[in-house]
Amino acid sequence: xxxxxxxxxxxxxxxxxxxxxxxxxxxxxxxxxxxxxxxxxxxxxxxxxxxxxxxxxxxxxxxxxxxxxxxxxxxxxxxxxxxxxxxxxxxxxxxxxxxxxxxxxxxxxxxxxxxxxxxxxxxxxxxxxxxxxxxxxxxxxxxxxxxxxxxxxxxxxxxxxxxxxxxxxxxxxxxxxxxxxxxxxxxxxxxxxxxxxxxxxxxxxxxxxxxxxxxxxxxxxxxxxxxxxxxxxxxxxxxxxxxxxxxxxxxxxxxxxxxxxxxxxxxxxxxxxxxxxxxxxxxxxxxxxxxxxxxxxxxxxxxxxxxxxxxxxx
Amino acid sequence: xxxxxxxxxxxxxxxxxxxxxxxxxxxxxxxxxxxxxxxxxxxxxxxxxxxxxxxxxxxxxxx
Numbered sequence: 293x294x295x296x297x298x299x300x301x302x303x304x305x306x307x308x309x310x311x312x313x314x315x316x317x318x319x320x321x322x323x324x325x326x327x328x329x330x331x332x333x334x335x336x337x338x339x340x341x342x343x344x345x346x347x348x349x350x351x352x353x354x355x356x357x358x359x360x361x362x363x364x365x366x367x368x369x370x371x372x373x374x375x376x377x378x379x380x381x382x383x384x385x386x387x388x389x390x391x392x393x394x395x396x397x398x399x400x401x402x403x404x405x406x407x408x409x410x411x412x413x414x415x416x417x418x419x420x421x422x423x424x425x426x427x428x429x430x431x432x433x434x435x436x437x438x439x440x441x442x443x444x445x446x447x448x449x450x451x452x453x454x455x456x457x458x459x460x461x462x463x464x465x466x467x468x469x470x471x472x473x474x475x476x477x478x479x480x481x482x483x484x485x486x487x488x489x490x491x492x493x494x495x496x497x498x499x500x501x502x503x504x505x506x507x508x509x510x511x512x513x514x515x516x517x518x519x520x521x522x523x524x525x526x527x528x529x530x531x532x533x534x535x536x537x538x539x540x541x542x543x544x545x546x547x548x549x550x551x552x553x554x555x556x557x558x559x560x561x562x563x564x565x566x567x568x569x570x571x572x573x574x575x576x577x578x579x580x581x582x583x584x585x586x587x588x589x590x591x592x593x594x595x596x597x598x599x600x601x602x603x604x605x606x
Numbered sequence: 607x608x609x610x611x612x613x614x615x616x617x618x619x620x621x622x623x624x625x626x627x628x629x630x631x632x633x634x635x636x637x638x639x640x641x642x643x644x645x646x647x648x649x650x651x652x653x654x655x656x657x658x659x660x661x662x663x664x665x666x667x668x669x
Contacts, residue, residue, distance in 0.1 A: 306618050309625030340643050346636055409640055 307390070311380040315363055315391050316356025316398075323583075324355040324451045330587045331455030331470055334533045334594040339410070339459050346409045347458040351451055354402035354418045358425040358447070360395035364388050365430050369498060375489075395426075406458070414457040421450040438504040445478025452587070466533040469524060473586055476521035480514045480553060481579040487511070487556070488569035488576075511557045514575075518553035522546040525586060533590055535597075541589040545582050552578055 328351045332344055339347070363370065363381055367388050370376035380386035399422050407415030425447035434440045449471045456467035486502045487510060501510045525546055529539035552575040559571060644650055 307622070309622045312622075313625075340647065342639050342643050346640055349636070405636075 315360040317359030328451035328455035331452030335459035350406040357398035364391040410458040449474035515557040
């Protein structure tokens with residue numbers, strides 16, 4: 293037999309279930325699940341709990357499918373970056389063709405089932421998200437423009453909008469603002485990372501802003517995007533999805549985030565290297581908390597509103 | 607004919623096969639659950655995108 297799979301010496305390279313699961317970028321999937329859930333629960337229309345569970349699952353699978361297609365296309369970059377070199381394709385455990393097949397199959401599956409479970413507006417948004425992330429971002433713009441992070445951020449920002457559409461069947465100002473929250477959060481978050489992790493992107497030849505426009509320009513970009521982000525984050529508080537709790541959280545977090553972005557802008561490389569990029573690293577850690585707490589506050593507002601309705605009905 | 611011991615390949619792929627089995631079982635549960643919810647909510651009787659079409663059609667026939 294010539295089948296390599298029957299060769300016991302190939303056992304070390306045999307793909308396990310966890311390798312195929314890793315293709316779906318589970319860590320990114322947790323963000324997708326959380327923000328989609330908030331979008332779905334913050335919507336004024338209620339869906340059956342089982343349908344809601346399925347909708348979140350299909351959105352997560354769709355996000356995972358785009359992750360697998362991204363890994364298939366970017367296998368050459370992943371192989372030279374320390375952070376990604378151990379992924380299933382560059383490490384040789386899964387072939388590029390397998391990842392492509394899995395990504396395409398799960399894309400079709402997730403879109404079709406989300407449409408059947410909820411509505412075709414939500415399914416259309418999911419299909420567009422996968423297309424946007426894989427074709428527009430991964431295949432076209434990632435290696436071409438230093439604004440790649442901004443464009444990639446748009447793809448990651450769609451889940452709450454899809455969750456909202458799954459419940460309401462449409463798009464509204466609240467879902468657009470929830471989209472904006474993740475969309476405008478992504479550039480400062482990743483540029484702060486790029487400021488203290490520059491080697492990886494340099495080696496891969498990906499045009500990061502730090503390389504193409506220089507680090508002082510990147511610092512300025514972080515501050516400008518943070519101002520726009522803060523304005524939209526606060527505006528969300530005045531919609532039906534927001535409320536006093538959300539506004540309180542948003543005011544505190546955005547004040548801290550603006551202060552961090554201001555500090556980053558007013559530093560140079562000598563100052564940053566002296567304290568081993570302490571401000572940039574602090575800003576990056578705060579950014580993780582920033583997104584989680586904003587969506588957490590929206591979830592809390594939705595829960596309070598539901599409890600109020602239940603209380604009123606008793 | 608005597609049963610032969612499992613090939614080494616079966617042991618090597620045990621985790622993968624088990625994982626796929628669980629995924630397929632979960633898919634059955636999802637499809638069954640969704641069908642039950644849709645039937646209970648009467649959604650199979652509606653035209654796509656018209657949430658109240660069943661009510662409207664019923665009223666129209668009655669009048």
